[in-house]
Amino acid sequence: MSIAQETELGRKEVDDFLSARETGVISMARDSDPYAIPVSFGYDSSDRCFYLRLVSTPESEKRRYLASSPMVRLVVYDESGGEYRSVVVKGSLEEITREELTAEHVEQYGDAKRPLFEIWGRDKSELDVELYRIDPDDVSGRLVEIERAEV
Amino acid sequence: MTDEGGEDEYEFLCPDCGEGLVVNASMKDALVDRGCVICGTDVEPSNFTDASAADAG
Numbered sequence: 001m002s003i004a005q006e007t008e009l010g011r012k013e014v015d016d017f018l019s020a021r022e023t024g025v026i027s028m029a030r031d032s033d034p035y036a037i038p039v040s041f042g043y044d045s046s047d048r049c050f051y052l053r054l055v056s057t058p059e060s061e062k063r064r065y066l067a068s069s070p071m072v073r074l075v076v077y078d079e080s081g082g083e084y085r086s087v088v089v090k091g092s093l094e095e096i097t098r099e100e101l102t103a104e105h106v107e108q109y110g111d112a113k114r115p116l117f118e119i120w121g122r123d124k125s126e127l128d129v130e131l132y133r134i135d136p137d138d139v140s141g142r143l144v145e146i147e148r149a150e151v
Numbered sequence: 152m153t154d155e156g157g158e159d160e161y162e163f164l165c166p167d168c169g170e171g172l173v174v175n176a177s178m179k180d181a182l183v184d185r186g187c188v189i190c191g192t193d194v195e196p197s198n199f200t201d202a203s204a205a206d207a208g
Contacts, residue, residue, distance in 0.1 A: 053189065101188060103177040110185025129168065129189050 002147050009141030014087055015045040017141060021076055022112075026052075028070035028093070035065045041074070042112030050074060050089065050134040051108045055127050063128070069093065074134060084144040091136040105131070160202040167192035173202060 009017065021043075027036040042051040056063040072093050077086035096105060109131065161179050163172045168190035174182065182194045 053191075098172060101172070101178070103175075103181040106178055106181035106185055106188045109188045109191075110181075112191070129170075131188070 004147040005143075005145040007143050009085070009087070009143055013143075014139060014141040015043075015048075017078070017085055017087055018043040018076060019045055021078065024074050024076035026072050026074045028065050028072045030065050030068050030070060035061065037062065039074075040112060042108060042110070044108055044111070048136060048139065049108075050136070051105075051112045052093075052132045052134070053109065053112060053129055054132055055129050057126060058128065066093065066095075066130070066132075069095075072134065082146045082148060084146065085141065086144075087139065087141040089134060089136045090138040091134045093132045093134060096131040096133055101131075161199040162202050163194075163199050165190060165192060165194070166198055174199075 023038060023040050025036055026039045027034060029035065039052055039054065043049075044051065054062070054066060056066065070093060072091060074089040074091075075086065076089075077084065079085075158175045161174050161176070163174050163179070163182060164170075165187040168187060170187060170189040172178075172188075179196075179199055182188065182198075183196055186193050
């Protein structure tokens with residue numbers, strides 16, 4: 001297997017890619033400890049912001065990371081027919097409190113799917129569901145085309 | 152009940168996650184259209200009560 005071509009995705013290609021997907025992996029750090037989890041998200045291409053519902057329990061490792069308002073990277077990727085597309089988003093997690101909610105937020109979270117990877121198995125009364133937004137500092141996308149040798 | 156700006160207010164109770172929110176008319180419409188902002192469950196107009204009716208008793 002070898003890389004036949006590697007190109008940077010343009011703005012519209014990145015927007016189309018993100019709008020068609022609903023899951024990714026978000027990474028954050030606290031001191032020198034990394035933490036990464038799969039998340040579902042909604043993407044608004046008009047403002048290039050990401051809307052996430054994050055579920056945690058008060059004593060969870062996730063809660064400790066979220067409480068530190070970390071810088072994050074969100075990675076969304078896909079592989080199809082020898083083509084790899086990936087988008088890397090850099091930014092910080094901004095919590096949207098219940099008091100701040102507007103009709104526009106409700107519309108935006110409507111595009112964020114239910115948290116597929118989250119821990120809804122527990123009684124919901126034990127869970128904290130918080131709403132977050134990423135207003136990215138940087139969004140970059142890449143397409144890698146792979147040439148596979150015939151066997 | 153109306154807020155200081157004279158806008159109608161409703162009490163929303165999610166039938167699935169139990170989230171309770173006081174919302175205005177535009178947020179009510181958005182919740183019915185797009186689902187619960189917290190858990191994504193479908194929302195019906197019956198999941199709202201008029202805050203003025205709740206205060207009347």
